[in-house]
Amino acid sequence: MYKLFYKITLISIIGLSAVLLYQKHTYAYHTLVRVDPLPHTKTLIAQNNYVDAEEYLEYFMQFDYVSQVPEAQHLLTTVKTKRESLEYKSTKVFEGLSTGTSDELEGQVTAIGSDFLLIGDLRDLFIEGKHYFNDEKVDTVLLSLSTIGLAASASTLFTFGTGSVAKGSISVLKLGHKSNKIPTWMGKYLTDQTKYIKETRSITSVMPLLKNISDIKHEVGLHNTFKILSKTKNIDELQSMSKLSKHYGKDTALIMDLSKTKILTHTDKLRHYDKSTVKLATSYNKSGIMHLLNGGEKHFIKTIKRMKGYAKVGVKDEIWKVLLWLMKHLNDTILIAMLSIASLLLFPFKRVKKLTRSS
Numbered sequence: 001m002y003k004l005f006y007k008i009t010l011i012s013i014i015g016l017s018a019v020l021l022y023q024k025h026t027y028a029y030h031t032l033v034r035v036d037p038l039p040h041t042k043t044l045i046a047q048n049n050y051v052d053a054e055e056y057l058e059y060f061m062q063f064d065y066v067s068q069v070p071e072a073q074h075l076l077t078t079v080k081t082k083r084e085s086l087e088y089k090s091t092k093v094f095e096g097l098s099t100g101t102s103d104e105l106e107g108q109v110t111a112i113g114s115d116f117l118l119i120g121d122l123r124d125l126f127i128e129g130k131h132y133f134n135d136e137k138v139d140t141v142l143l144s145l146s147t148i149g150l151a152a153s154a155s156t157l158f159t160f161g162t163g164s165v166a167k168g169s170i171s172v173l174k175l176g177h178k179s180n181k182i183p184t185w186m187g188k189y190l191t192d193q194t195k196y197i198k199e200t201r202s203i204t205s206v207m208p209l210l211k212n213i214s215d216i217k218h219e220v221g222l223h224n225t226f227k228i229l230s231k232t233k234n235i236d237e238l239q240s241m242s243k244l245s246k247h248y249g250k251d252t253a254l255i256m257d258l259s260k261t262k263i264l265t266h267t268d269k270l271r272h273y274d275k276s277t278v279k280l281a282t283s284y285n286k287s288g289i290m291h292l293l294n295g296g297e298k299h300f301i302k303t304i305k306r307m308k309g310y311a312k313v314g315v316k317d318e319i320w321k322v323l324l325w326l327m328k329h330l331n332d333t334i335l336i337a338m339l340s341i342a343s344l345l346l347f348p349f350k351r352v353k354k355l356t357r358s359s
Contacts, residue, residue, distance in 0.1 A: 013342040032284045032291060032303070034065060035258070041075055050088075051103045051223055054079045059254050063283050103223055141187040144194040145174050151203045166203055169210035172217055172225060181226040185234055209235055212242040219245040220252050227253040231261065240267055247271060251279070258282035259289040266293055273297045280304065 037060040044053035057076050060066040067073070082088055083104075092104040130136075152166040173190070176182040186209075193206050203210075212235075217225045228245065231253075232238045244267060245252045255263050259282055263270060270278055270293070277297050281288035292300045 011342075013338055032287055034063075034283055035060070035285050037066060038069075038072060038075065041079075045075075045079065049103070050079050050083050054083065055224075055250075055254065059251060060283065062279070065283075105222070140191050141177050142174065144187075144190045145170055145177065147194050148190065148197055148203055148206060149174075151197055151201065165214045166207060166210045169213040169217075172213060172222065175222075176226050176229060179226065182229055183232055186229065186232070186238075189235065209238065212238050215242045216245045220250050224250060224253040228256070231256055231264070237264065240264060243267070248275065248278075255279070255282050258285055260286040262286060262289045262293070269293065277301065 037057055041053050041057045044050075044056065054076065057066075057072065057079070061072065061076065089104070095104075149167065149170045152170055173182060173186075177187065189209065190206065196205055197203055213225065213229070216228055220228065228241050229238070232241055241252070241264065244256075244263065248255055248263075255278070263278070266289075270289075273292065274297065277292070277300065278289075281292040281300065284291070288300075291303065295303070
């Protein structure tokens with residue numbers, strides 16, 4: 001009886017080690033852990049950042065593992081009620097008027113209104129000119145944006161409105177600059193182009209940049225436009241982000257965050273995959289995107305289906321949880337050692353030697 005139990009134990013260890021090694025290197029289940037959006041949502045609410053809190057939680061509500069959780073439903077309802085309240089909206093309007101910045105549409109409209117008109121550019125030029133004559137620090141980026149804004153206003157006037165795209169983008173950039181939300185490279189690029197614009201009295205050189213910003217804003221909204229701009233490092237990445245925003249819409253910025261910018265560096269490959277598959281991969285954070293990139297769409301979907309199937313095995317998913325824990329904490333060296341030792345104990349070297357002689 002003891003020998004039988006001994007052999008069954010060794011066989012079990014060999015089988016378990018082999019299965020874990022195979023699953024680790026074939027499907028890598030242990031790396032796929034779904035994002036729990038509730039803690040981060042609560043953090044955003046504590047920071048009074050209701051815009052991002054709603055966008056973040058609402059993104060995950062498309063997945064059953066979140067949408068069926070009562071706490072998630074209650075949290076989303078609470079955030080929406082807060083944002084729809086008159087008191088909250090009034091506060092955001094005042095914020096836009098008093099600071100020139102806001103994260104809500106009501107505040108952004110009041111903040112950006114004057115900058116879209118000629119008076120906003122003249123005001124900023126006057127302010128920066130006053131700083132210059134008083135030997136005070138001049139905001140060269142704001143100065144450049146106001147100069148380009150005047151040129152765009154003239155273009156709008158003489159081309160019967162065709163310069164409105166440029167004017168709108170400049171207003172967005174002004175708001176972004178005042179909120180410290182545009183990247184350094186963009187400010188430098190605009191400053192460098194200002195001299196050329198003064199000489200030629202044409203904004204042609206900056207139109208590609210302004211057009212991309214206009215396209216991004218159209219797809220994702222003003223709030224997310226700033227998030228996307230902050231992630232770019234040059235005009236080529238800005239163009240790529242413009243293409244991504246057309247593909248993923250308002251979810252672009254969040255997909256960028258969840259994928260740790262992998263969505264940008266692997267655009268050509270990921271655009272061939274179904275959008276729902278890419279979004280599903282982001283629910284597993286960066287590891288989900290990497291699994292999708294390494295194995296392809298079909299392999300990723302197959303892995304997810306297998307995980308769901310395995311999760312139904314055992315009482316309350318306990319067996320599956322144990323297997324995942326083992327795959328995560330037992331490295332290849334330990335598993336190979338377990339497999340080897342158990343094999344030697346089950347089939348000792350002396351027996352191998354005896355069988356070899358007899359043959």
